[in-house]
Every structure is written in structure tokens, then in C-alpha cells.
Amino acid sequence: MRVLVTTPTFARHSGEPLRVLREAGCLVETGGLDRIAEAEAMIVGMDAVTEEVIAAGRRLRVIAKHGVGVDTIDVEAAGARGIPVVYAPGSNSRAVAELAFGLLLAAARKIARSDAEVRAGGWPKLFGPELAGRTLAIIGYGRIGRLVAGYARAFGMTVLAHDPYATIEDVRSAGLAECLAEADCVSLHLPGTPGAPPLLGRAELESMKPGAILVNTARGGLVDEAALAALLREGRLGGAALDAFADEPPAADSPLRDAPNTVLSAHVGACTYEANRDMGVMVAEDVLRVLRGEPPVNEWRST
CATH class of the missing domain: 3.40.50.720 (NAD(P)-binding Rossmann-like Domain)
Incomplete structure (x- = not known):
């Protein structure tokens, strides 16, 4: 299971989020959105996850926002392909x-x-x-x-x-x-x-x-x-x-x-050690749920 992490803040101050993924057998890769083609899951920060990016992820099964707001993700395009968007409400x-x-x-x-x-x-x-x-x-x-x-x-x-x-x-x-x-x-x-x-x-x-x-x-x-x-x-x-x-x-x-x-200040609201750990673990666990065929706990649903 390939997981692409595009945000440098994922697991920056805690090894727990990476441990969750790797112990489940995931191959975690870091890089930009141009590496989406082979990924089954992606964990993003402030990246612009457009319809074109989602279309390029031919194996993509879940998009995880390492944060709370999903306004940088085309959730409609993801939904059209049946790809859930998960996030970390309350973590920061x-x-x-x-x-x-x-x-x-x-x-x-x-x-x-x-x-x-x-x-x-x-x-x-x-x-x-x-x-x-x-x-x-x-x-x-x-x-x-x-x-x-x-x-x-x-x-x-x-x-x-x-x-x-x-x-x-x-x-x-x-x-x-x-x-x-x-x-x-x-x-x-x-x-x-x-x-x-x-x-x-x-x-x-x-x-x-x-x-x-x-x-x-x-x-x-x-x-x-x-x-x-x-x-x-x-x-x-x-x-x-x-x-x-x-x-x-x-x-x-x-x-x-x-x-x-x-x-x-440089958009550092979520930049505490505790929030970094909790946010990473929350999205990692939901990524694994989707990859195992289970419903995620924190799926974004428009109201």
C-alpha cells in the first residue's frame, strides 16, 4: 500500500503517525503531487488538490488532509470518483x-x-x-x-x-x-x-x-x-x-x-508538538481504515 505524503509537517515532531502506517505494511513516500500516479493514498497539507491532480492518481483510494480545512481539495471531484476525503477535526x-x-x-x-x-x-x-x-x-x-x-x-x-x-x-x-x-x-x-x-x-x-x-x-x-x-x-x-x-x-x-x-505569523496555528502528533495519527488511522475497506471515522461531508 503506497502512501504519498506531500506535506513536510506530517510526523515532524512525533514518530507515532509513521509508525501507525508502517506497522500496517504501508510504503510511505514523500514528495510532490507529481508523484501521485502510483499512490493509493495521499496525505496533504496546503497543496492544491485539483480535479487534474485527482485524475492523475489512477490508483488513488483516499485523500487525507493533515489538518482541519479541506478548502484546498476539490472534494466534488474526489466524490465523483468515489474517493473519500478524510481530515482531523479537533486535533489542533x-x-x-x-x-x-x-x-x-x-x-x-x-x-x-x-x-x-x-x-x-x-x-x-x-x-x-x-x-x-x-x-x-x-x-x-x-x-x-x-x-x-x-x-x-x-x-x-x-x-x-x-x-x-x-x-x-x-x-x-x-x-x-x-x-x-x-x-x-x-x-x-x-x-x-x-x-x-x-x-x-x-x-x-x-x-x-x-x-x-x-x-x-x-x-x-x-x-x-x-x-x-x-x-x-x-x-x-x-x-x-x-x-x-x-x-x-x-x-x-x-x-x-x-x-x-x-x-x-506564518500560519502556525496548528504548530504545536501535541497537535502535530494527534493530527498525524488521526489521518493515518483513517487512511488505513479506507485501505482495509472500512468506513473512515472522519470523512469530510459537505453540509
Whole structure:
């Protein structure tokens, strides 16, 4: 059983995922999508698994996303060939939630700017708000959003949440417009839709509270990045902390690269040792289930 692994993060910090596959008799190969022809299974990261890629996998029986979002995979093309797409829901929830709250703290207290200026010989006294007593709006109230809400409450924040697909009982539920207007901080935790317009375009960003902070650890396409950079330069928004971008890495001329009061990280939300292990084991076990002719536990199904 040939398994092609195209993502360098699979089993990077734990040998357990590889052990699961190899003890079952799998031949694990690493490389690019151009090696798909002989693979019966593929484990991918942010690769664009298009209809053409799937068609080239003449022996392909299962596609596994080493992560949570499958927006880079043509699930319809896979389904047309009867190829299940499996993923690892919940495996990185705590990792992403912790990063989101860390980014919020970094943006509020200008930690990255202070670090850079001290290293350059400065000694700035940069002021920022305390989080206690502030309002955080969580857009997307799934596993990650609920964890972030818990951290926020522990810091003494008031929490609003918007999610038309989730039952919200532990915090106040509100519409998107209400969240943007009332919140001192907004954190995004929902999937993106390829080709869809940004959830937060210029009008939505302008409707945010003056001085508000935006955190995005979800998908870059959710935010109009040019509009966000412009509003940061105008001082209309207080800060932004971003771990996801429309293009990754951002282009050299991206307006976010030199926008003020920003904290930028390289889509590292899932990059903890624990998440790397759990994510790898989850997809490896589902790959084996499919190859054995059994139904997978975590198959992606569109709603």
C-alpha cells in the first residue's frame, strides 16, 4: 500500500503517525503531487488538490488532509470518483485557540514592536489596553471559538459570538453587524469559501469600533487585506494580528507587511508538538481504515 505524503509537517515532531502506517505494511513516500500516479493514498497539507491532480492518481483510494480545512481539495471531484476525503477535526483546536489569544495579547500590548525596538537599541514605553472589561466578538463558534471564549472570560472579558450554524448558550449570541459594532476585539474562527468575497470587506471593517483589534487565525480570504491595511494606516483600527493570508506567504508588496500595529505569523496555528502528533495519527488511522475497506471515522461531508 503506497502512501504519498506531500506535506513536510506530517510526523515532524512525533514518530507515532509513521509508525501507525508502517506497522500496517504501508510504503510511505514523500514528495510532490507529481508523484501521485502510483499512490493509493495521499496525505496533504496546503497543496492544491485539483480535479487534474485527482485524475492523475489512477490508483488513488483516499485523500487525507493533515489538518482541519479541506478548502484546498476539490472534494466534488474526489466524490465523483468515489474517493473519500478524510481530515482531523479537533486535533489542533487548542493549539489554534492558544495562538489566537496570544496574538490578541501581542497586538493589544504591542509586544512585537517593543521587542523589535529594544533589539535595535531603543527603550520604548508603549501603551495599550488591558483586556479585562473589554468585549471580544468571536466569529465562528465551533471548537476553537469556544476555547477562545473560555480564555477571554478568564481574563475578565465580555464575550459575544456569531455563528448561524452553531447553538450558542454559554455566551451572548449576536449578529455579525452587532458584533463588529460593539466589540473591542474581533477574532475569526470559521472556514473560508474559495472564490467567495471577503466576510470582512471595507464596509464591514469600517463598521468596527474605532481602535478595535482584529485577530485572524482562520483563513486569509475572510478579510479584505488592502482595506485592513488602509484602515490601520489611517488609525481607524487599533491593530491586527494575523496568522492566515489570502496568499501565503504574502507577496513582497503586500500592504500588510508594513502596516502599523500588526503582528504577523506564518500560519502556525496548528504548530504545536501535541497537535502535530494527534493530527498525524488521526489521518493515518483513517487512511488505513479506507485501505482495509472500512468506513473512515472522519470523512469530510459537505453540509
